[in-house]
Amino acid sequence: NAGVTQTPKFQVLKTGQSMTLQCAQDMNHEYMSWYRQDPGMGLRLIHYSVGAGITDQGEVPNGYNVSRSTTEDFPLRLLSAAPSQTSVYFCASSSYGGHGYTFGSGTRLTVV
Amino acid sequence: EDQVTQSPEALRLQEGESSSLNCSYTVSGLRGLFWYRQDPGKGPEFLFTLYSAGEEKEKERLKATLTKKESFLHITAPKPEDSATYLCAVQASGGTSYGKLTFGQGTILTVHP
Numbered sequence: 001n002a003g004v005t006q007t008p009k010f011q012v013l014k015t016g017q018s019m020t021l022q023c024a025q026d027m028n029h030e031y032m033s034w035y036r037q038d039p040g041m042g043l044r045l046i047h048y049s050v051g052a053g054i055t056d057q058g059e060v061p062n063g064y065n066v067s068r069s070t071t072e073d074f075p076l077r078l079l080s081a082a083p084s085q086t087s088v089y090f091c092a093s094s095s096y097g098g099h100g101y102t103f104g105s106g107t108r109l110t111v112v
Numbered sequence: 113e114d115q116v117t118q119s120p121e122a123l124r125l126q127e128g129e130s131s132s133l134n135c136s137y138t139v140s141g142l143r144g145l146f147w148y149r150q151d152p153g154k155g156p157e158f159l160f161t162l163y164s165a166g167e168e169k170e171k172e173r174l175k176a177t178l179t180k181k182e183s184f185l186h187i188t189a190p191k192p193e194d195s196a197t198y199l200c201a202v203q204a205s206g207g208t209s210y211g212k213l214t215f216g217q218g219t220i221l222t223v224h225p
Binding site: 004045103 | 144146148153154155156157158161199201210211212213214215216217218
């Protein structure tokens with residue numbers, strides 16, 4: 001099992017560019033979520049999904065879009081990148097009931 | 113609004129010097145409290161889930177406990193390889209809250225040989 005796979009691992013964007021951060025899990029987990037981690041701010045929830053076709057906003061959703069068309073994939077789209085979106089992004093998944101979330105290894109994004 | 117506060121922000125120990133990390137929380141009905149370990153440049157690694165006050169869980173040199181207001185991560189006779197950031201998170205009960213974790217800012221633990 002690969003667990004939670006995030007791609008790319010590193011990315012540099014120019015202000016205004018768009019891109020998609022990929023997240024895939026092979027554990028048939030119902031729950032998937034995206035977090036960003038900034039120094040001194042901890043992990044903050046961006047968007048989450050409780051199943052295919054169902055998504056909801058977290059604490060810091062502005063500037064990001066998600067969709068969940070399959071159980072396995074939960075991509076995060078940056079519509080128009082801003083320097084404030086420079087961060088490390090983590091995807092996580094869990095089975096129904098959430099006894100323990102599994103995190104990916106992260107995507108380090110820099111917006112210049 | 114769910115809140116999690118961890119203390120201290122950083123903790124430096126000598127090898128073998130036992131100590132505890134604190135996680136204080138407020139949540140509208142606790143479904144679970146999670147402890148994670150995070151090494152530099154890596155994603156959080158799951159350690160424990162606690163569900164109700166009085167519950168305790170152990171793994172090697174780590175022991176997690178839970179009360180109605182806080183959780184402690186006790187580290188007994190730590191080794192340098194225990195150096196990491198330890199994260200605490202809560203999950204509220206009910207509806208789509210199962211999909212959300214609220215994290216504290218973490219405690220950076222450094223164990224010197």
